[in-house]
Amino acid sequence: MSKFQTLRVTEICRETSESVSILLEPVSGESFIFLAGQYLTLLAKIDGDDVRRSYSLCSSPSEGVLRVAVKEVPGGKFSTFCNRVLAVGDTLESLPPDGRFTRDFNDSVKNHLAIAAGSGITPVISIIKDVLSTDLSAKFALCYVNKETSSIIFKDELSDLKDTYLERLQLFNFLTREPAEIELFSGRLDSKRLSRIFPEVISPSSFDVAYLCGPESMISDCRTALTGAGMPDSAVKYELFTSSSDPVKESSVETTSSTSGEEVEVSIVLDGITTQVSVKRSGKSILQAALDSGVDVPFSCQGGVCCTCRCKMTSGSASMDINFALEEEEVENGYVLACQSHPEGDGPFVMDFDQP
Numbered sequence: 001m002s003k004f005q006t007l008r009v010t011e012i013c014r015e016t017s018e019s020v021s022i023l024l025e026p027v028s029g030e031s032f033i034f035l036a037g038q039y040l041t042l043l044a045k046i047d048g049d050d051v052r053r054s055y056s057l058c059s060s061p062s063e064g065v066l067r068v069a070v071k072e073v074p075g076g077k078f079s080t081f082c083n084r085v086l087a088v089g090d091t092l093e094s095l096p097p098d099g100r101f102t103r104d105f106n107d108s109v110k111n112h113l114a115i116a117a118g119s120g121i122t123p124v125i126s127i128i129k130d131v132l133s134t135d136l137s138a139k140f141a142l143c144y145v146n147k148e149t150s151s152i153i154f155k156d157e158l159s160d161l162k163d164t165y166l167e168r169l170q171l172f173n174f175l176t177r178e179p180a181e182i183e184l185f186s187g188r189l190d191s192k193r194l195s196r197i198f199p200e201v202i203s204p205s206s207f208d209v210a211y212l213c214g215p216e217s218m219i220s221d222c223r224t225a226l227t228g229a230g231m232p233d234s235a236v237k238y239e240l241f242t243s244s245s246d247p248v249k250e251s252s253v254e255t256t257s258s259t260s261g262e263e264v265e266v267s268i269v270l271d272g273i274t275t276q277v278s279v280k281r282s283g284k285s286i287l288q289a290a291l292d293s294g295v296d297v298p299f300s301c302q303g304g305v306c307c308t309c310r311c312k313m314t315s316g317s318a319s320m321d322i323n324f325a326l327e328e329e330e331v332e333n334g335y336v337l338a339c340q341s342h343p344e345g346d347g348p349f350v351m352d353f354d355q356p
């Protein structure tokens, strides 16, 4: 699960002034099997440090290649490295493809809607290509929000897709900092604008599934608007895309409990091996304590978003600072994000990374 493989960079394309797409090929010659919408956790040595980040695949499985897009974030080590230093022929390490923001494969799902903002288009374009190329009776509508025309990632590719799938793909571009021809498409895609778009341009009830990918506020507004317009919540899939450059390293939870500084033992189960790790009840996350003890647990964003560190408390429980990735039902069943977890209540504590 936590095993990295080496990928070679075979092509780098500049998509916008702030983003590149990178074509990768496993050095071993083995193919990486993935579902449309999944991501890779990439690892590079940058200025002597191991830095890892997750990036969604923008290629679709039917294309048979691995391509990710990376938007440069001010102060972002990995994204700056990819945009300014990485060259064809270099190698990166990668965990196997992962993620649950994937295409809905249900046979009865024919009408797909996606709302993406900025680099949130990356997993969405993979899903669009996969759906339209493999299900000839499927239709897709994409609402794509950008600051201005020049910041639209995959502008040409989307336009080519529109030409290829004239009758089956609808594209609606929204610009937040540039006037659009139609007033409705200019400005932030907030609840007020959504309340006009849904009856005027798009009818949510005509879609079987919606994919949302962008910042938290957009996802929250769109979910509310879609469900308010009659779409079942279970039909709305979403993935949070943050632009923060630094992973969350310390607990943001303040505790006044007299046991907050107490150290407890947590058994970390990974690849069938159990390692004891001492963890304070507050402060560092269990993931950080495990890494400090030399346990190679999987992680990427360290911000409660990507789900790479998902594991299960098979004994004892843990509280999470934030959780943007796990479903309510998973949390009820003991699953946690190790990067956000702190031991809670009585032990023994067992955190199992081998659970499916």
Ligand code: FES
Binding pocket: 298, 299, 300, 301, 302, 303, 304, 305, 306, 307, 308, 309, 310, 325, 337, 338, 339, 340
């Ligand atoms: S490392 Fe991304 S959610 Fe924990």
